[in-house]
Amino acid sequence: MNRLLLCLPLLLLLASCYNQERDCTTFKTGKFKFEYDIDGEKKVTYFERNDSIEIETFEGKVDTSSVRWINDCEYVLKKIHPKNMQEEKAVHMKILTTQDDSYTFEFSIVGDTNKQKGTVTKIN
Numbered sequence: 001m002n003r004l005l006l007c008l009p010l011l012l013l014l015a016s017c018y019n020q021e022r023d024c025t026t027f028k029t030g031k032f033k034f035e036y037d038i039d040g041e042k043k044v045t046y047f048e049r050n051d052s053i054e055i056e057t058f059e060g061k062v063d064t065s066s067v068r069w070i071n072d073c074e075y076v077l078k079k080i081h082p083k084n085m086q087e088e089k090a091v092h093m094k095i096l097t098t099q100d101d102s103y104t105f106e107f108s109i110v111g112d113t114n115k116q117k118g119t120v121t122k123i124n
Contacts, residue, residue: 024073024095027103031124046123076110 034045047056054065054077065077073095082088090110097104101122108115 022073022095022098022103024098024103027095027098027120027122028069028072030122033121033123034118035121036118 045058069075078090
């Protein structure tokens with residue numbers, strides 16, 4: 001029992017040092033797919049991103065947003081031609097984890113504390 005108590009601080013220290021690797025630069029440009037459910041119905045958004053522009057296609061509609069990178073894993077999207085007040089609001093995107101051809105991210109309206117998560121797959 002004493003050995004376990006002595007090892008506990010070491011285990012906590014090692015666990016706190018674990019930091020998952022992220023290779024966000026791989027996902028700065030390319031063609032991507034984002035799948036999600038809305039009211040039990042599967043939806044798919046496709047988008048292509050270069051360093052400063054993202055072109056999104058959803059249900060046959062195309063939108064273009066400017067991309068401003070904050071660092072290698074965070075950027076802000078802002079619609080170039082918003083159609084309403086909601087679309088005028090910028091969206092903060094943060095890549096949390098990366099894998100070979102996908103990444104998990106969280107996003108929110110800039111200034112809003114309500115965050116949502118999703119996973120994107122690189123398709124090229």
